[in-house]
Amino acid sequence: MTRGPIMNKPELLAPAGNLEKLKFAIQYGANAVYIGGQSLGLRANADNFSFAEMKEATDFAHHHGAKVFVATNIIAHNEDLHEVDQFMKNIEKAGIDAIIVADPALIERTKQAAPSVELHLSTQQSTTSWPSVQFWKEEGVSRVVLAREVSLQEIREIKKHVDIEIETFIHGAMCIAYSGRCVLSNHFTARDSNRGGCSQSCRWQYDMFSELQEWERNDTPFTMSSKDLCMIEHLPELIDAGVDSFKIEGRMKSIHYVATVTNQYRRAIDAYCANPDQYVFKKEWLEEISKAAHRSMTTGFFYGTPDEKDLLYIEREDFPAFDFAGLVLDYDEEKQIVTLQQRNKISIGDTVEFFGPTMERFTWKVEQMWNEKDETINTAPHAMMTVKMKLERPVKANDMMRKQK
Amino acid sequence: MQKPELLCTAANLDEIHHLINAGVDAINIGHEQFGLRVSGNFSREETEKAIQICHEHHVKVYISTNALFHNGQLEELESYLRFLAALHADAIIFGEPTVLMLARKVAPNLPLHWNPEMLCTNVETINYWGTKGATRAYLARELNMDSILEIKEDAEIEIQVQVFGPTCIFQSRRDLVASYQNYLGENNDSPGKEKRLYLKEEKRQEVCYPVYEDRNGTNILSAEDLCILEHLDELIDGGIDSFQIEGILRTTEELVKIVTVFRKAIDSYCLDPQTYRTQIAGWMEQLRAIQPAKRPLTTGFYFKEQVF
Numbered sequence: 116m117t118r119g120p121i122m123n124k125p126e127l128l129a130p131a132g133n134l135e136k137l138k139f140a141i142q143y144g145a146n147a148v149y150i151g152g153q154s155l156g157l158r159a160n161a162d163n164f165s166f167a168e169m170k171e172a173t174d175f176a177h178h179h180g181a182k183v184f185v186a187t188n189i190i191a192h193n194e195d196l197h198e199v200d201q202f203m204k205n206i207e208k209a210g211i212d213a214i215i216v217a218d219p220a221l222i223e224r225t226k227q228a229a230p231s232v233e234l235h236l237s238t239q240q241s242t243t244s245w246p247s248v249q250f251w252k253e254e255g256v257s258r259v260v261l262a263r264e265v266s267l268q269e270i271r272e273i274k275k276h277v278d279i280e281i282e283t284f285i286h287g288a289m290c291i292a293y294s295g296r297c298v299l300s301n302h303f304t305a306r307d308s309n310r311g312g313c314s315q316s317c318r319w320q321y322d323m324f325s326e327l328q329e330w331e332r333n334d335t336p337f338t339m340s341s342k343d344l345c346m347i348e349h350l351p352e353l354i355d356a357g358v359d360s361f362k363i364e365g366r367m368k369s370i371h372y373v374a375t376v377t378n379q380y381r382r383a384i385d386a387y388c389a390n391p392d393q394y395v396f397k398k399e400w401l402e403e404i405s406k407a408a409h410r411s412m413t414t415g416f417f418y419g420t421p422d423e424k425d426l427l428y429i430e431r432e433d434f435p436a437f438d439f440a441g442l443v444l445d446y447d448e449e450k451q452i453v454t455l456q457q458r459n460k461i462s463i464g465d466t467v468e469f470f471g472p473t474m475e476r477f478t479w480k481v482e483q484m485w486n487e488k489d490e491t492i493n494t495a496p497h498a499m500m501t502v503k504m505k506l507e508r509p510v511k512a513n514d515m516m517r518k519q520k
Numbered sequence: 521m522q523k524p525e526l527l528c529t530a531a532n533l534d535e536i537h538h539l540i541n542a543g544v545d546a547i548n549i550g551h552e553q554f555g556l557r558v559s560g561n562f563s564r565e566e567t568e569k570a571i572q573i574c575h576e577h578h579v580k581v582y583i584s585t586n587a588l589f590h591n592g593q594l595e596e597l598e599s600y601l602r603f604l605a606a607l608h609a610d611a612i613i614f615g616e617p618t619v620l621m622l623a624r625k626v627a628p629n630l631p632l633h634w635n636p637e638m639l640c641t642n643v644e645t646i647n648y649w650g651t652k653g654a655t656r657a658y659l660a661r662e663l664n665m666d667s668i669l670e671i672k673e674d675a676e677i678e679i680q681v682q683v684f685g686p687t688c689i690f691q692s693r694r695d696l697v698a699s700y701q702n703y704l705g706e707n708n709d710s711p712g713k714e715k716r717l718y719l720k721e722e723k724r725q726e727v728c729y730p731v732y733e734d735r736n737g738t739n740i741l742s743a744e745d746l747c748i749l750e751h752l753d754e755l756i757d758g759g760i761d762s763f764q765i766e767g768i769l770r771t772t773e774e775l776v777k778i779v780t781v782f783r784k785a786i787d788s789y790c791l792d793p794q795t796y797r798t799q800i801a802g803w804m805e806q807l808r809a810i811q812p813a814k815r816p817l818t819t820g821f822y823f824k825e826q827v828f
């Protein structure tokens with residue numbers, strides 16, 4: 116039997132470190148974004164949103180049919196609890212659709228203080244079994260973000276046993292511990308990892324030795340560094356398993372990263388849902404992702420417990436092959452001139468690539484450029500300067516230009 | 521003065537005998553199939569025997585079922601909980617709600633102690649688990665003295681703290697040590713705790729973190745042993761209900777000495793705080809004498825500032 120289009124598409128959930136990133140994430144295909152507030156957040160050093168910015172964020176998102184979630188997934192200490200009620204009330208006023216919460220104390224307080232805000236249980240609770248999902252459902256959360264340690268088969272079982280929204284991470288960096296179950300940073304740097312202070316100590320280099328036998332120090336350090344999760348090749352299975360929301364990690368990531376990665380998942384989800392039987396995975400989606408992402412990729416725990424092939428040993432981070440070079444502000448079809456905001460140095464002779472939320476990517480050789488005063492220039496060296504460029508193919512505002520390094 | 525319970529982990533039946541003689545009020549045992557970082561694996565027969573011996577001596581037995589459970593383990597967990605209920609274990613220790621859900625069904629009368637390691641950090645969450653049936657919470661080892669005492673004041677259930685031994689600082693479901701050995705092309709059998717493996721951070725070679733694998737994945741322990749002997753008075757005055765000694769990686773002989781010291785310290789403080797004070801230095805000397813080289817005794821996070 117042939118299958119028709121899939122009507123209830125899963126949500127694509129993207130990170131947004133600030134308002135600009137939020138707008139791009141949504142324009143490049145996110146159905147929902149998650150942001151941090153200025154307290155009770157887990158990434159203490161990410162850009163965080165004031166309540167006024169949250170309001171602006173929800174206005175923009177709701178106008179585009181998208182939702183905004185606030186991550187408040189700390190494991191609270193007594194002193195953190197005083198600010199919870201007011202924070203949740205403000206969030207509710209700002210029109211936030213849901214909070215992502217890990218600590219039951221925050222769940223209880225939010226139910227009282229801001230009853231209209233939906234509750235999503237954070238991955239920090241490391242929920243790994245269906246009875247546990249059932250427990251949280253009975254506590255009133257509308258969605259559970261599963262532990263990264265849960266396999267695809269286990270997701271199917273969970274969906275079978277419990278009628279609740281399930282969210283899983285599909286892309287990005289991974290905590291190598293069970294989320295919440297790591298205080299390396301507390302020990303190494305006196306920073307509380309469960310209150311946003313994680314120093315990524317797991318990614319440092321270690322030597323391993325035994326008390327029983329003197330080992331020679333190995334040139335290959337012991338590592339606890341995982342490759343990044345990337346499930347773009349496996350979306351049909353995840354969609355068929357009934358996952359309700361696909362989450363991309365990375366509130367600290369750049370606009371270029373968020374737009375590029377989000378958009379490839381958007382394309383893959385749309386293609387599969389439009390016609391599941393005829394779906395073919397396009398290699399270019401993955402190629403696009405690797406232009407913005409810089410670590411090797413893994414499928415994490417979806418197909419079993421990861422091993423040495425999923426870890427980063429000697430190959431430390433190599434950086435993405437492309438830089439975000441310019442943001443399209445405007446295009447004059449008649450004159451065939453694009454106006455760009457510079458995001459990285461551009462020079463005559465560079466080969467650049469244009470891409471956008473819906474257009475097919477193309478490459479272009481930079482031949483003529485002008486500055487704001489319409490003076491011919493050979494290079495655009497200043498960040499955020501306005502540049503005009505001859506471009507014979509049409510683009511739209513908010514399309515992006517990237518450049519190979 | 522309300523005497524706190526002295527609780528110690530045990531690795532096997534023989535150790536239990538010695539610990540009872542040394543004066544424990546309760547022991548904590550388990551099996552890695554269900555419990556995290558147990559110091560030894562107790563089979564069902566041994567568990568039954570352990571409970572029997574302890575109960576004869578009016579010592580309580582708490583069983584660890586604080587692993588993070590996946591769907592495939594539900595049947596064995598359920599059967600284990602039934603078994604423990606039938607034996608009248610004094611409590612089971614849980615870390616996440618899977619155990620609660622199953623216990624409601626098959627072991628509704630088993631008392632529950634909440635020990636999610638580093639996640640037990642505020643009193644509202646503790647009382648929340650109290651409303652779900654927990655009778656005790658084992659506080660995160662990263663809390664300081666003030667927070668501990670503040671939590672105790674408002675807690676509606678019993679509060680347990682760790683007073684001695686290593687703390688868990690990391691748990692991964694991955695087999696990180698085996699992966700490393702495979703990567704290097706070394707064929708080693710499973711890197712359990714008997715292998716005495718350590719990690720050293722590249723920049724601080726003198727600090728050694730024990731690392732080992734079991735069924736639950738990779739565990740990393742603190743480089744220091746927590747020892748709060750010199751501040752027991754504050755904890756007793758604060759009304760803390762139970763003092764846990766973690767005996768993992770220690771010999772029975774050492775553990776007996778540690779328990780003996782803490783037994784004396786608690787008894788002496790409750791009897792006469794003045795005598796307690798004069799004896800602390802001597803007790804600390806005894807504890808230091810059996811400390812492994814490279815494992816300092818410290819007060820952990822009890823008096824440390826943390827930022828975030």
Ligand code: SF4
Binds near residue numbers: 290292297298300
């Ligand atoms: S140090 Fe690593 S494993 Fe630990 S919380 Fe941070 S990212 Fe996760």
